[in-house]
Amino acid sequence: xxxxxxxxxxxxxxxxxxxxxxxxxxxxxxxxxxxxxxxxxxxxxxxxxxxxxxxxxxxxxxxxxxxxxxxxxxxxxxxxxxxxxxxxxxxxxxxxxxxxxxxxxxxxxxxxxxxxxxxxxxxxxxxxxxxxxxxxxxxxxxxxxxxxxxxxxxxxxxxxxxxxxxxxxxxxxxxxxxxxxxxxxxxxxxxxxxxxxxxxxxxxxxxxxxxxxxxxxxxxxxxxxxxxxxxxxxxxxxxxxxxxxxxxxxxxxxxxxxxxxxxxxxxxxxxxxxxxxxxxxxxxxxxxxxxxxxxxxxxxxxxxxxxxxxxxxxxxxxxxxxxxxxx
Numbered sequence: 001x002x003x004x005x006x007x008x009x010x011x012x013x014x015x016x017x018x019x020x021x022x023x024x025x026x027x028x029x030x031x032x033x034x035x036x037x038x039x040x041x042x043x044x045x046x047x048x049x050x051x052x053x054x055x056x057x058x059x060x061x062x063x064x065x066x067x068x069x070x071x072x073x074x075x076x077x078x079x080x081x082x083x084x085x086x087x088x089x090x091x092x093x094x095x096x097x098x099x100x101x102x103x104x105x106x107x108x109x110x111x112x113x114x115x116x117x118x119x120x121x122x123x124x125x126x127x128x129x130x131x132x133x134x135x136x137x138x139x140x141x142x143x144x145x146x147x148x149x150x151x152x153x154x155x156x157x158x159x160x161x162x163x164x165x166x167x168x169x170x171x172x173x174x175x176x177x178x179x180x181x182x183x184x185x186x187x188x189x190x191x192x193x194x195x196x197x198x199x200x201x202x203x204x205x206x207x208x209x210x211x212x213x214x215x216x217x218x219x220x221x222x223x224x225x226x227x228x229x230x231x232x233x234x235x236x237x238x239x240x241x242x243x244x245x246x247x248x249x250x251x252x253x254x255x256x257x258x259x260x261x262x263x264x265x266x267x268x269x270x271x272x273x274x275x276x277x278x279x280x281x282x283x284x285x286x287x288x289x290x291x292x293x294x295x296x297x298x299x300x301x302x303x304x305x306x307x308x309x310x311x312x313x314x315x316x317x318x319x320x321x322x323x324x325x326x327x
Contacts (some may be wrong), residue, residue, distance in 0.1 A: 002296040005074035010292040011173075012067030013100070014141055014166060015185065015285065018174020019060025020107050021137035024130035025051050026178070026194075035113050036122035043115055049190035049316035054114040055181040061107035064140075068100060092150060096143035099136050141170035154299035155223065156231035161216040165291065168209040169252075173288040175202045176281035183278040188272070199260040199277060202284070206257045211248040213249070213291075231298040252287010256280040 002010075010027055029035055033050040040046055101185035106129050113121050145163030152158070175198050182191045182198075235244040259280035263273050 003074050005070040007289075007293050007296050009067040009071040009074065010144055010166075010296065011289045012063045012070065013144065014170035014292075015173035015177065016060045016062070016064030016067055016107075017103060017140040018170040018172070019063065019135040019177035020054050020103065020110075020174070021134045021141070022171070022174040022178050022198075023057040023060060024110070024134040024137070026056075027053050028127060028130050028134070032100070033114070034123065035118075035126045037119045038123070039113075039117065039118050039119065047190060048185040048188050049194060052178065052182045052185045052191060052194060055185070056178040058105065059177045059181065061104070061111050063177075064100075064104055064107060068104065081215075092143050092147045095139065096147065099139040099143060101138045103133060103140050105313075106130075106136065109253060113209040116271060138167070139224045141167045148295075154231070155225035156220055156227035156299055157290065157295070158228075159214050159216055159219060161219070162295070164212045165216060165295075168205055168212060169288045169291055172202055172205050172256075172284050174207060175205070176284040179252050179281040180278060183274055183281075187274070193262075195277060199263055203257055206253050206260070206284075210249075210253045213253070220292075234298050235294055240297055243290045243297070247290025248287045248294060251283040252290060256284045256287070260289065296322070 010076060031049055031053050033046065033053065034040070043051060046054065109121075109129055110126065112118060113126055142163050145166030148154075148157040149162045150158075170291065179195065179198050179202075182194050185191050217232055217236055220228045221236065223229055223232075234240045259276055263277050
């Protein structure tokens with residue numbers, strides 16, 4: 001039902017949007033890097049904390065751009081994208097397309113002002129773009145989950161917890177990108193503070209994500225729709241259990257939460273702690289990809305999920321490779 005490229009987009013688009021949002025908020029609230037005529041000529045002159053945010057922003061933009069490329073290749077026809085942009089309709093797909101384009105434009109500018117000397121772009125303009133990027137990034141993180149929830153073709157995806165899972169996972173993956181950037185930055189008081197702060201916030205997000213995932217599976221198993229039950233059984237004990245329990249639950253939730261809980265409570269922050277947290281953040285990314293893979297594959301049993309008139313009416317609008325490839 002979903003191709004590898006579409007699943008890759010779901011992961012890269014969400015993680016990229018999460019990293020852009022986290023980097024933008026960090027700079028707006030705490031880092032406040034100088035831009036305009038007061039900016040430095042090269043990124044090498046920036047503080048470790050400023051470089052961390054810059055690299056995190058670059059990683060988010062690269063992930064988002066690669067995800068959009070995956071989506072275009074999966075779509076197969078560029079005229080469909082042009083149709084969405086030139087003849088928009090009020091739909092999650094159209095809103096998502098504009099949000100993707102807007103976020104990519106914002107991120108491109110924010111990367112340029114950090115890695116190129118652009119004195120004509122003042123700090124106030126950068127702040128405005130960062131604020132816009134943070135808002136649009138939330139739309140990008142949410143819209144794919146909302147698109148799945150409202151397809152009507154797969155009973156499992158109709159849960160309101162699907163967009164919640166996508167949002168929380170994307171935020172966690174975005175924080176993981178910033179933590180990895182901090183790991184490779186020179187260690188100082190600023191990066192140590194960033195490690196602790198992001199570890200504590202991400203631990204809270206992981207707890208919420210675990211609760212949402214548990215409720216999602218529990219409600220699906222208790223659903224009256226046979227397609228929802230069959231899909232949930234594939235996640236809980238079937239062919240997708242490895243993706244769900246090992247890839248997502250263990251790698252993406254349990255191990256990172258344990259590591260972040262221990263390290264954020266420590267008074268000191270040694271190199272071993274930094275390394276352990278970096279490994280945990282890689283596992284967060286593994287978990288984000290595994291969750292999307294499991295959810296996408298769980299909806300692929302056509303004979304059970306596509307029951308009723310609602311499924312027949314789902315794709316009367318514009319077709320797209322992301323919309324389950326049912327055309």
